[in-house]
Amino acid sequence: MKRSFIREILENIDNTTISFAGGLPDDSLFPHKKLQQCANKVLQEQNTLQYSTSTGLDELKQKIASFYTKEGFDTTKDNIMITSGSQQALDIIARYHQGKSITTEAPSYLGAMNIFDLNNITQDPLPLKKTGIHLKSFQKSFSQTKLAYLIPDFQNPSSKSYTQTKRENIANIILENKGILIEDAPYSDLYFEHKNQSISSMLPNNSYHLGSFSKSLAPALRIGYIRASQKLLKPLIAYKETMDLHTNGIAQAILNEYLKDSKSYKIHTLKLREIYHKKMLFFAKSLDEILPQFKYTKPKGGMFIYGKIQNINSVNLVKRCLKKGVVFVPGAEFYTNKANLNEIRFNFTHCTKDEVKKGLTIISDTIKEF
Amino acid sequence: MKRSFIREILENIDNTTISFAGGLPDDSLFPHKKLQQCANKVLQEQNTLQYSTSTGLDELKQKIASFYTKEGFDTTKDNIMITSGSQQALDIIARYHQGKSITTEAPSYLGAMNIFDLNNITQDPLPLKKTGIHLKSFQKSFSQTKLAYLIPDFQNPSSKSYTQTKRENIANIILENKGILIEDAPYSDLYFEHKNQSISSMLPNNSYHLGSFSKSLAPALRIGYIRASQKLLKPLIAYKETMDLHTNGIAQAILNEYLKDSKSYKIHTLKLREIYHKKMLFFAKSLDEILPQFKYTKPKGGMFIYGKIQNINSVNLVKRCLKKGVVFVPGAEFYTNKANLNEIRFNFTHCTKDEVKKGLTIISDTIKEF
Numbered sequence: 001m002k003r004s005f006i007r008e009i010l011e012n013i014d015n016t017t018i019s020f021a022g023g024l025p026d027d028s029l030f031p032h033k034k035l036q037q038c039a040n041k042v043l044q045e046q047n048t049l050q051y052s053t054s055t056g057l058d059e060l061k062q063k064i065a066s067f068y069t070k071e072g073f074d075t076t077k078d079n080i081m082i083t084s085g086s087q088q089a090l091d092i093i094a095r096y097h098q099g100k101s102i103t104t105e106a107p108s109y110l111g112a113m114n115i116f117d118l119n120n121i122t123q124d125p126l127p128l129k130k131t132g133i134h135l136k137s138f139q140k141s142f143s144q145t146k147l148a149y150l151i152p153d154f155q156n157p158s159s160k161s162y163t164q165t166k167r168e169n170i171a172n173i174i175l176e177n178k179g180i181l182i183e184d185a186p187y188s189d190l191y192f193e194h195k196n197q198s199i200s201s202m203l204p205n206n207s208y209h210l211g212s213f214s215k216s217l218a219p220a221l222r223i224g225y226i227r228a229s230q231k232l233l234k235p236l237i238a239y240k241e242t243m244d245l246h247t248n249g250i251a252q253a254i255l256n257e258y259l260k261d262s263k264s265y266k267i268h269t270l271k272l273r274e275i276y277h278k279k280m281l282f283f284a285k286s287l288d289e290i291l292p293q294f295k296y297t298k299p300k301g302g303m304f305i306y307g308k309i310q311n312i313n314s315v316n317l318v319k320r321c322l323k324k325g326v327v328f329v330p331g332a333e334f335y336t337n338k339a340n341l342n343e344i345r346f347n348f349t350h351c352t353k354d355e356v357k358k359g360l361t362i363i364s365d366t367i368k369e370f
Numbered sequence: 371m372k373r374s375f376i377r378e379i380l381e382n383i384d385n386t387t388i389s390f391a392g393g394l395p396d397d398s399l400f401p402h403k404k405l406q407q408c409a410n411k412v413l414q415e416q417n418t419l420q421y422s423t424s425t426g427l428d429e430l431k432q433k434i435a436s437f438y439t440k441e442g443f444d445t446t447k448d449n450i451m452i453t454s455g456s457q458q459a460l461d462i463i464a465r466y467h468q469g470k471s472i473t474t475e476a477p478s479y480l481g482a483m484n485i486f487d488l489n490n491i492t493q494d495p496l497p498l499k500k501t502g503i504h505l506k507s508f509q510k511s512f513s514q515t516k517l518a519y520l521i522p523d524f525q526n527p528s529s530k531s532y533t534q535t536k537r538e539n540i541a542n543i544i545l546e547n548k549g550i551l552i553e554d555a556p557y558s559d560l561y562f563e564h565k566n567q568s569i570s571s572m573l574p575n576n577s578y579h580l581g582s583f584s585k586s587l588a589p590a591l592r593i594g595y596i597r598a599s600q601k602l603l604k605p606l607i608a609y610k611e612t613m614d615l616h617t618n619g620i621a622q623a624i625l626n627e628y629l630k631d632s633k634s635y636k637i638h639t640l641k642l643r644e645i646y647h648k649k650m651l652f653f654a655k656s657l658d659e660i661l662p663q664f665k666y667t668k669p670k671g672g673m674f675i676y677g678k679i680q681n682i683n684s685v686n687l688v689k690r691c692l693k694k695g696v697v698f699v700p701g702a703e704f705y706t707n708k709a710n711l712n713e714i715r716f717n718f719t720h721c722t723k724d725e726v727k728k729g730l731t732i733i734s735d736t737i738k739e740f
Binding site: 114 | 374381397410417420421423458461465485609
């Protein structure tokens with residue numbers, strides 16, 4: 001098996017490297033003081049340190065369920081499984097469906113593509129339009145696979161979001177075919193304008209909806225979750241407990257304590273959205289000034305700006321840039337056939353203004369050498 | 371896939387049930403105050419909450435490596451991978467070796483048996499003698515499989531420990547066959563007399579040695595690790611990061627902080643060994659008084675007392691006992707063929723003295739109904 005480009009990069013860069021590569025949140029926005037207080041509270045109880053149940057802490061599942069219900073997607077704690085990040089959530093589902101075929105987006109999330117490979121799931125990647133996945137291709141592919149993996153909100157890497165009409169059309173096709181959707185939604189709370197309706201909410205019995213606190217709170221919590229019907233969720237439990245018994249109990253307890261103050265989390269995500277929106281606008285402005293040959297559309301949320309530079313091989317470009325202390329992800333990484341060599345994904349959430357300017361200038365200078 | 375008996379039990383019992391089932395540490399011995407201080411310290415840094423590298427925090431790997439080196443088993447941080455509990459450690463290794471055959475002990479650890487099933491690894495379970503696995507059977511089986519899974523220290527569930535001679539013989543067979551050992555060692559620090567030499571230390575390039583902080587410190591940390599040669603460890607990295615990106619960053623930081631005070635951990639495990647030894651002696655005495663028909667050998671460490679009651683089907687017995695508020699694990703669960711119906715595994719670390727007396731009395735009374 002091949003390692004992930006992004007994970008390998010993370011290990012081979014130092015503090016001085018300017019990284020536009022990973023989907024890293026802005027460290028300075030982590031509510032560490034608040035989480036410190038929560039840790040202090042929960043570690044007063046010795047029981048926090050004991051083994052716990054395979055699907056997660058009841059209280060935490062209850063809180064996650066209530067987030068769904070508040071948005072009009074009726075959910076109880078029995079529809080929730082807490083996982084070691086949403087990466088594991090997807091691996092659990094993929095193991096259960098191993099050997100099948102799956103309809104996916106091109107480009108798609110690298111970590112998901114690796115999971116499908118690992119579980120012998122054959123990907124049928126379909127082109128992404130401005131409005132979401134190409135509908136006719138989806139209809140044709142899904143009638144065969146009956147299983148789809150989509151990231152409808154601020155897709156990784158393309159940053160595209162599905163229109164409401166496209167969401168409804170996709171939901172209809174899935175229901176007509178009595179198939180299943182895996183909807184990956186790590187960026188859904190990072191919207192700049194409004195929150196989209198999940199496709200899963202239109203097909204509650206034919207979907208796994210994957211959420212995460214890595215992007216909206218802190219990656220080191222490693223807490224993700226699956227929202228599914230009890231019928232779909234039940235067979236996954238044996239997989240989850242075989243894989244790691246249960247998700248980290250200390251992190252679950254800290255998060256559960258943090259979410260007791262629902263206002264605090266609301267204020268935090270509001271702040272995150274505002275600041276990330278500003279950071280996106282700054283990155284875009286810097287691109288227009290420093291790297292005008294990069295063509296892209298401004299995203300409406302998420303963590304990435306995706307686009308292309310005509311006549312530039314971005315795999316070669318990143319190799320040279322890395323030597324000069326700047327890194328990004330070449331688009332080819334997000335395609336099963338490693339095509340689309342002039343595409344680039346930039347993360348705009350992690351770097352400071354100075355780093356953005358400096359990093360893009362280095363990239364611009366490097367392009368001149370080609 | 372079938373769920374684990376123990377995990378399912380854990381979900382279906384309440385606080386009033388007396389459980390001799392799971393390998394649960396004694397809650398009252400968790401160093402929660404100390405871990406609370408460590409959490410307080412590490413959460414002062416926002417960076418603790420960011421994504422980290424796939425194989426674990428360098429500082430923590432360094433400390434784990436030094437435990438091995440101090441025992442005469444030369445190890446550097448590059449020989450260590452930190453995992454989400456040693457359950458995940460085994461799953462990572464099993465995924466890499468999927469589809470192969472493996473020599474195992476009968477009875478064996480239920481969680482491992484499930485992992486082998488999940489990864490299409492065919493188990494060849496061999497009888498366990500007082501001195502460890504039956505040597506001639508091992509020689510024959512291993513010459514075919516070239517892969518073995520053993521728990522030489524205070525084996526789960528049998529509590530048996532391999533003699534030094536048996537360890538050396540096993541090591542020789544593995545080296546002669548150029549095969550690989552997976553040595554699972556979660557209980558190795560819970561010895562009552564002396565620490566055994568790991569078989570892995572006799573074949574550093576032909577072994578994965580699995581350790582865990584779940585039994586010696588706290589299960590909720592969900593921190594385990596693999597010690598292996600760099601050659602064996604390297605191909606596992608892609609699996610680890612595909613499965614959950616990396617192990618919980620908060621828990622790793624807390625543990626790393628805790629281990630900085632090496633004396634504290636030493637004193638903690640010393641105390642644990644003394645108290646668990648006393649708890650084992652009390653459980654054994656209670657068994658002799660209340661359940662004299664239960665035949666067993668006192669363990670020299672670990673968490674379990676294993677034995678049998680002639681002419682009693684322990685699967686039927688546990689079903690009746692559960693209704694009366696007591697639970698243990700019937701031995702049949704630990705055999706691939708679900709045989710040995712009169713065997714029972716009792717955990718002696720978790721319950722209080724009163725619970726032990728009360729629980730065993732209920733079991734004794736229930737047997738009288740048969």
